[in-house]
Amino acid sequence: MNRRAVLRLGAAAAGVGAVGVGWPSAAALLAPGQPGRLLRSRTALPEPYRVALPVPSRLAPVRTDSTTDHYEITQRVAELRILPGLPTPAWTYGGTFPGPTIVSRSGRRTVVRHRNDLPQPVVVHLHGGHTPAGSDGYPVDLILPTSGAMPADHAMPGMPGDVATGERAYAYPMNQRAATLWYYDHRMGHTGLNVWRGLAGFHLVADDESDALLLPRGHRDIPLMIVDRSFAADGSFRYPVTATGGVADAYMNGVLGDVILVNGAPWPVAQTDPARYRLRLLNASNARRYRLELDPQPAGGSALVQIGSDGGLLARPVGHDALELAPGERFDVVVDFSRYRQGTKVRLVNRLGSGSTAEVMRFDVTGRDRGDDSAIPDRLGAGVAPLAPQHAVATRTFVFRQRRGGAWAINDLAYRPGRALATPRLGTVEIWRFVTDFHHPVHLHLDHFQVLSRNGGAPGPYDAGWKDTVDVRPSDAVEILTRFTDYQGAFLLHCHNLEHEDMAMMADFITV
Numbered sequence: 001m002n003r004r005a006v007l008r009l010g011a012a013a014a015g016v017g018a019v020g021v022g023w024p025s026a027a028a029l030l031a032p033g034q035p036g037r038l039l040r041s042r043t044a045l046p047e048p049y050r051v052a053l054p055v056p057s058r059l060a061p062v063r064t065d066s067t068t069d070h071y072e073i074t075q076r077v078a079e080l081r082i083l084p085g086l087p088t089p090a091w092t093y094g095g096t097f098p099g100p101t102i103v104s105r106s107g108r109r110t111v112v113r114h115r116n117d118l119p120q121p122v123v124v125h126l127h128g129g130h131t132p133a134g135s136d137g138y139p140v141d142l143i144l145p146t147s148g149a150m151p152a153d154h155a156m157p158g159m160p161g162d163v164a165t166g167e168r169a170y171a172y173p174m175n176q177r178a179a180t181l182w183y184y185d186h187r188m189g190h191t192g193l194n195v196w197r198g199l200a201g202f203h204l205v206a207d208d209e210s211d212a213l214l215l216p217r218g219h220r221d222i223p224l225m226i227v228d229r230s231f232a233a234d235g236s237f238r239y240p241v242t243a244t245g246g247v248a249d250a251y252m253n254g255v256l257g258d259v260i261l262v263n264g265a266p267w268p269v270a271q272t273d274p275a276r277y278r279l280r281l282l283n284a285s286n287a288r289r290y291r292l293e294l295d296p297q298p299a300g301g302s303a304l305v306q307i308g309s310d311g312g313l314l315a316r317p318v319g320h321d322a323l324e325l326a327p328g329e330r331f332d333v334v335v336d337f338s339r340y341r342q343g344t345k346v347r348l349v350n351r352l353g354s355g356s357t358a359e360v361m362r363f364d365v366t367g368r369d370r371g372d373d374s375a376i377p378d379r380l381g382a383g384v385a386p387l388a389p390q391h392a393v394a395t396r397t398f399v400f401r402q403r404r405g406g407a408w409a410i411n412d413l414a415y416r417p418g419r420a421l422a423t424p425r426l427g428t429v430e431i432w433r434f435v436t437d438f439h440h441p442v443h444l445h446l447d448h449f450q451v452l453s454r455n456g457g458a459p460g461p462y463d464a465g466w467k468d469t470v471d472v473r474p475s476d477a478v479e480i481l482t483r484f485t486d487y488q489g490a491f492l493l494h495c496h497n498l499e500h501e502d503m504a505m506m507a508d509f510i511t512v
């Protein structure tokens, strides 16, 4: 341990605490609506609004042919610079956090070859991808490290999985609409820890329909990955892990950090022109929920004009003063900074946080380029026609709750690979009902869905469009409609609170 770390530890032990001088009192860091328990950093928190917003680099294909773009990513340990003066060793896709952004073209096949130079097995899931089962990142379909070491806890009889050594090529047909997808680690029982360590990145899909609209583009189209993290005194990520890689019991409701990172930087600042920007918001946090607002709000309100959700463009734009994001959800919004006076500093704040977690990032309207040929058309996406509940061939209920004895479960069953809780027929529409005891953001693989009802009434203000993750709050009952399409096999339904997912709140469904 170096002298600096020792000094920081000393300060913490003396009760000076881990709160930087720039922060207001953080006496009550927890607000209602937060699933989980705060894990405090053991290093001084960085000052907010001191670093520029990074934008993840775009990955170039290693090869393209008439049908397919081929990419390669090596997963490896890298030292990140997140805190001033302290390195943060991380598990990364290609050396950065977030990993590089892949941009696919709808209708062109994308193949991503992942090589695992990490010390542990990994699994890659493309969240929101309409992907055949063999490339969907089933949680026991491991990529073992290049060294070939098999994890001891995987040697359970009856669940071998499709195990590869060193590398695996994931093939994505990309027969789907333009949308903001993301990729991350989905290894059984280790997802929370592996994502916390840095295994997450954007994967965007573009198509002709959305390109034809004059939405903000180029450097005014920015993906924003929002996460919370905590840091140990030596600058490494802090996570309450057990010897087997799972989360410690005390944090089974969810791990909450006290530092907010946007694209891997703590409370960054973006310099903007007085013009429209497209912001692709992703909550990639393990457990934390956000209620995002701009502060100050522009005169007239509706600062956040939502144009898309998890599964791509909405039929029509929807104006919001605030947006609530559960883990896994994406909201595609347009913000018009020309509504602010030159020089205004506009904070993106989190009304479900307090102290350090109430701040997210800042936009400084300092640019002079008023040129803006973008627009927000009244009609955005085709293909958002509502699915009809009378066409549903089945209604199934999934109860997300804690089992007697502690584990998170679906219909009182802890996850077991190969045991399907539903066998929907391809080409048919079903109604799935999610009932909960707690905050459970429910994520469905394979196909997007539409929210049909919330507690017997209309869908909520954040439920519009094609979704793949829905924010289900304590005692909520949410009904969704989905059509199962194209690919036979075993897919997953799970809670996207990653600590709940790791503690077995996950189920297979098998399309037939």
Ligand SMILES: [Cu+2]
Pocket (backbone or CB within 6 Å): 408, 439, 440, 441, 495, 496, 497, 500, 501, 505
């Ligand atoms: Cu949950």
